[in-house]
Amino acid sequence: MSRIIIISNRLPITIKKNKNGLVFEQSAGGLATGMSTLQEKNERLWIGWPGIANEQLNNGDKDSLQTKMTAMGYYPVFLSQSQVEDYYNGFCNKTIWSLFHCFTQYTEYENQLWDSYRRVNQIFCQTVLEIIKPDDIIWIHDYHLILLPYLLRKRIPGLTIGFFLHIPFPPVEIFRLLPWRNEMLEGVMGADLIGFHTYDYVRNFLDSVLRLRGYENRLGFINYQNRIIKVDSFPMGIDFDRFYNTSEQYKTKKEIKKIRDKVKNYKVIISVDRLDYTKGILERLKAFATFLEDNPEYWEKVIMILVAVPSRTTVTQYKKLKQQIDEKIGYINGQYGTLGWSPIWYLYRSLPFPELTALYYISDIALITPLKDGMNLVAKEYIATKKDSLGILILSEMAGAASEMGESLIVNPNNRTQISWTLKYALNMDEQEQQKRILSLQKRLKNYDVKKWADDFKENLIKIKDEQKNLAAKYLSPKNRLKIIKDYQQSFHRLFLIDYDGTLVPYHYKFKQAAPSTDVLGTIQLLCQDAKNRVVIVSGREKNILEKWFKDVPVDLIAEHGAWLKKGSDNWKTIEPLKKEWKEQIRPILELYTNRTPGSFIQEKEYSLVWHYIKTEPAFGRTRALELMDSLTYLTSNLDLEVNHGGRVIEIKAAGINKGITAYQWISEKKWDFIMAIGDDWTDEETFAHLPAWAYSIKVGSGMSQSKYNIHSSIEVRSFLKELAKKSSF
Numbered sequence: 001m002s003r004i005i006i007i008s009n010r011l012p013i014t015i016k017k018n019k020n021g022l023v024f025e026q027s028a029g030g031l032a033t034g035m036s037t038l039q040e041k042n043e044r045l046w047i048g049w050p051g052i053a054n055e056q057l058n059n060g061d062k063d064s065l066q067t068k069m070t071a072m073g074y075y076p077v078f079l080s081q082s083q084v085e086d087y088y089n090g091f092c093n094k095t096i097w098s099l100f101h102c103f104t105q106y107t108e109y110e111n112q113l114w115d116s117y118r119r120v121n122q123i124f125c126q127t128v129l130e131i132i133k134p135d136d137i138i139w140i141h142d143y144h145l146i147l148l149p150y151l152l153r154k155r156i157p158g159l160t161i162g163f164f165l166h167i168p169f170p171p172v173e174i175f176r177l178l179p180w181r182n183e184m185l186e187g188v189m190g191a192d193l194i195g196f197h198t199y200d201y202v203r204n205f206l207d208s209v210l211r212l213r214g215y216e217n218r219l220g221f222i223n224y225q226n227r228i229i230k231v232d233s234f235p236m237g238i239d240f241d242r243f244y245n246t247s248e249q250y251k252t253k254k255e256i257k258k259i260r261d262k263v264k265n266y267k268v269i270i271s272v273d274r275l276d277y278t279k280g281i282l283e284r285l286k287a288f289a290t291f292l293e294d295n296p297e298y299w300e301k302v303i304m305i306l307v308a309v310p311s312r313t314t315v316t317q318y319k320k321l322k323q324q325i326d327e328k329i330g331y332i333n334g335q336y337g338t339l340g341w342s343p344i345w346y347l348y349r350s351l352p353f354p355e356l357t358a359l360y361y362i363s364d365i366a367l368i369t370p371l372k373d374g375m376n377l378v379a380k381e382y383i384a385t386k387k388d389s390l391g392i393l394i395l396s397e398m399a400g401a402a403s404e405m406g407e408s409l410i411v412n413p414n415n416r417t418q419i420s421w422t423l424k425y426a427l428n429m430d431e432q433e434q435q436k437r438i439l440s441l442q443k444r445l446k447n448y449d450v451k452k453w454a455d456d457f458k459e460n461l462i463k464i465k466d467e468q469k470n471l472a473a474k475y476l477s478p479k480n481r482l483k484i485i486k487d488y489q490q491s492f493h494r495l496f497l498i499d500y501d502g503t504l505v506p507y508h509y510k511f512k513q514a515a516p517s518t519d520v521l522g523t524i525q526l527l528c529q530d531a532k533n534r535v536v537i538v539s540g541r542e543k544n545i546l547e548k549w550f551k552d553v554p555v556d557l558i559a560e561h562g563a564w565l566k567k568g569s570d571n572w573k574t575i576e577p578l579k580k581e582w583k584e585q586i587r588p589i590l591e592l593y594t595n596r597t598p599g600s601f602i603q604e605k606e607y608s609l610v611w612h613y614i615k616t617e618p619a620f621g622r623t624r625a626l627e628l629m630d631s632l633t634y635l636t637s638n639l640d641l642e643v644n645h646g647g648r649v650i651e652i653k654a655a656g657i658n659k660g661i662t663a664y665q666w667i668s669e670k671k672w673d674f675i676m677a678i679g680d681d682w683t684d685e686e687t688f689a690h691l692p693a694w695a696y697s698i699k700v701g702s703g704m705s706q707s708k709y710n711i712h713s714s715i716e717v718r719s720f721l722k723e724l725a726k727k728s729s730f
């Protein structure tokens with residue numbers, strides 16, 4: 001069984017040094033729980049910084065630390081004080097954190113910080129290489145280590161690497177501001193599986209990969225350097241049972257009683273976050289002030305308990321924000337408070353777990369309104385503690401959690417009026433309604449808890465690795481080439497079904513009206529010299545072009561993806577009388593999209609219409625194409641048409657025609673003893689699907705296919721066909 005290696009900036013354990021030596025403090029965060037579940041099935045090791053700088057450790061400390069930690073399943077990465085400063089406080093928090101949360105005004109672009117980030121990622125890489133084995137499963141966490149997948153891949157190409165980003169991935173317009181954006185994308189694309197909390201972040205990432213690096217994806221799969229990468233969303237869950245059962249724990253019960261005595265009959269609104277500008281604390285306070293202003297009847301009836309956990313306290317932005325929050329709270333309490341009542345109870349510290357969950361349990365409302373948040377676990381934890389108490393979650397639409405928690409009251413964190421009346425609405429919500437919402441949310445949180453999340457990610461990682469292996473195994477090896485050549489030599493009736501664009505010539509020729517080169521024609525000519533060979537060019541091109549290009553070689557032709565066929569010197573014909581009246585209905589919609597999409601154009605074939613967007617700005621073209629697909633699905637629902645989207649084209653044609661059906665005219669013609677079909681895209685899959693099981697099918701490129709083999713390029717196709725032709729015995 002492979003080991004799981006977790007790598008994160010910080011270990012879930014902190015080392016401190018006092019006069020008695022090194023002290024270990026274990027932290028029980030959600031991630032640690034998720035990771036512990038993996039341990040039940042695989043041996044697990046966690047690599048990260050233990051939270052103490054090199055300067056505080058002598059060599060003896062380091063050795064004893066390493067020994068003790070290894071016994072606990074941890075392995076330390078040692079960093080100096082200045083590295084922590086420039087890499088963590090610097091590049092991680094002043095560059096990536098702010099930019100990825102779309103706070104461009106706070107983002108710093110300093111070469112020195114970037115150099116440190118690169119250097120620390122290299123240190124992580126070296127440390128990881130000290131202890132990993134090639135069959136380990138590596139799971140890298142978060143924005144601190146974006147370059148690590150690539151660095152490890154370079155050293156051990158076959159390694160299984162997963163990467164999960166815990167914060168949002170910004171839209172490409174924001175991401176592209178980063179001077180080191182390409183290095184960052186290539187860094188993360190060293191992974192086999194890349195995970196995000198929500199589909200929005202997946203889409204943003206795929207957009208950046210397309211627009212900045214030029215790689216297309218198909219349903220989240222990217223073909224990158226002869227490797228398939230999967231990009232998907234895995235919304236992180238919480239340790240549901242721990243929160244659900246907390247109110248029955250002795251310590252929590254004690255806290256519940258204590259807090260209830262203190263809050264008396266007040267309605268309690270809870271607000272819990274790290275003190276961070278992304279969390280919208282200041283905006284929340286302003287919204288609460290609006291609520292108090294608009295609803296004096298709630299004075300002396302409602303309190304907000306605001307827990308702000310100190311975070312990144314040395315960074316200027318955070319210091320400034322702390323001061324602004326302190327002032328705002330002072331202002332609100334001064335403005336609305338009375339002798340016996342302060343509207344805001346402020347705790348600037350981290351609370352022990354029983355106290356935190358007791359607060360969740362007793363509070364009537366959780367007001368969680370980040371301006372931008374990868375997920376926000378507090379929202380999930382709040383709902384989970386409601387075993388036998390009630391409460392309402394008011395949640396910002398900018399939190400990743402909002403996409404899964406539709407039963408909460410969703411608000412815009414900048415809209416004070418909306419938050420004010422949502423508070424009022426929540427304060428008046430009847431118990432039955434609250435119960436209904438809680439139960440429905442809890443069901444989902446229980447189903448996809450942090451353990452399920454971790455397992456799901458790991459299983460997907462193993463699956464994509466297996467797919468890669470299957471694909472690698474399908475590459476036409478020298479041994480398989482010899483086998484095919486032998487079969488070729490021993491056969492008498494051979495059929496070749498060969499696609500043109502992307503197969504005989506490189507894919508980009510598709511957009512030129514370039515005639516086949518002498519090498520292409522020479523290759524086909526060579527094959528045709530052997531009377532035992534029957535060669536069919538199976539293309540999406542128009543029939544007249546194909547006929548012109550191949551007039552000097554004795555091949556058969558299939559044009560327009562199977563709409564037309566031509567055997568020897570016969571005339572062109574269709575398999576069945578095809579309809580084309582539908583074109584009049586569909587053309588106007590294509591024209592509309594062409595006008596709205598600069599660079600796109602319509603190609604009219606006899607039995608199909610094609611909308612091309614190869615010359616359009618990639619992401620824009622894709623968005624338009626998806627819209628067009630939507631409209632076409634609706635429009636063609638009662639016409640007997642087939643709409644296909646692929647390779648930056650949308651093709652509409654009469655249903656029931658494809659390369660495979662037409663190719664079958666040849667396949668079924670006689671008893672062949674050798675059949676080979678070669679193609680590069682989805683239209684050729686139809687040909688592969690119509691072949692007998694023993695035939696040879698070859699896909700050009702590294703995409704997934706039902707073909708028996710894959711081959712790298714059209715150059716390799718031509719060289720293999722020539723090699724075969726030369727083995728003919730006349």
Ligand code: GDG
Binds near residue numbers: 166272350356377379
């Ligand atoms: C990042 C992303 C993403 C808070 N106060 C106390 C306390 N906490 C615990 C909560 C919760 C955790 O801290 C905070 O998690 P969040 O998800 O809310 O936010 P970030 O720290 O910003 O986390 C975020 C997350 O990573 C996971 O991927 O959801 O979007 O920004 O678990 O319970 N714990 C204790 N006392 C406190 O006072 N004991």
